Amino acid sequence: MDTTRLFGILAAIFIISSVPVFAGDEGKCIPVKNLKEENLAFKGGEKLVFTVHFKWGLINADVAQATLKVDTTILNGRKVFHASLTGKTQKFYEKFFRVKEDLDSWFTRDGLRPMKFTRFAKEGKYTCTNLYMYDHTPGDEKISASLNNSRKGDFSATLPLDKCTYDIPLMYYVLRNIDTEKLEEGKDYPMTFAVDDDVYTLHFRYLGKENKYIDGIGSIRCLKLSFEVVSGEVFSGESDLYGWFSDDENRIPVWFTAPLKIGKVQGRLRSYSELRNPFSSIVE
8 A cells, every 4th residue: 555645545535435426326415404504513613633543463553633624704705614624644654654635625604515625635756736616607517627736747627516516625514414314224325526637426324323432532422424435546445434423413523434455544533622512412
């Protein structure tokens, strides 16, 4: 495994666990609650910090940190949310693999529609700087991508856009507004998103409720989801990626685990601030 790609995949965990979008998946949206700003599971100012843990043989250590935060701002004269997902290896492990990944998303405060998405990655000798602009003009919906990486240089792409297409950070926030009363346990639900020069689909499945113990926080009542993992460069494909979201009005991600071709990666919530609602799923 190319270890320099490890944290880039962790910070944007959905990228490698997805497959190119199929025609049969288009137009299928996951069931969500009313997406008016006052009804959302989060608010501007929220910050979540995660610890990334790697297990392989005698290696059993925290190797990186990821931060997911959201604020309010103005984009092209419109009030929007700005979410950022950043990740960096811990200093000790930079001698083995140095990775930095920054994902930024701008989306509407009502409806959570994507407006702009940027990705900057530095993974060993590989770098990329990508910009995506979302055009929701009726009849001419599209994503205009301006791309650059150290392998191909500058290039561009025009990608399809429908009402069920998001970007990587935005998917976390859409998932947090799932209408669980409409979810069918064990059923597959697709979400599509753009990354690099293609559109991908991610399939997830609701597996019910389960308590999860998080060091430093305690036992948390959770909604458990599984995400389809496709065998490839990093993931083994032998089992799914699993994620646990708090079973309260915040629906924050608190834990994930995924099999790799070499070892296993886990992520756990380390700290949180400016939650919209009480963290009521912590079990006393």
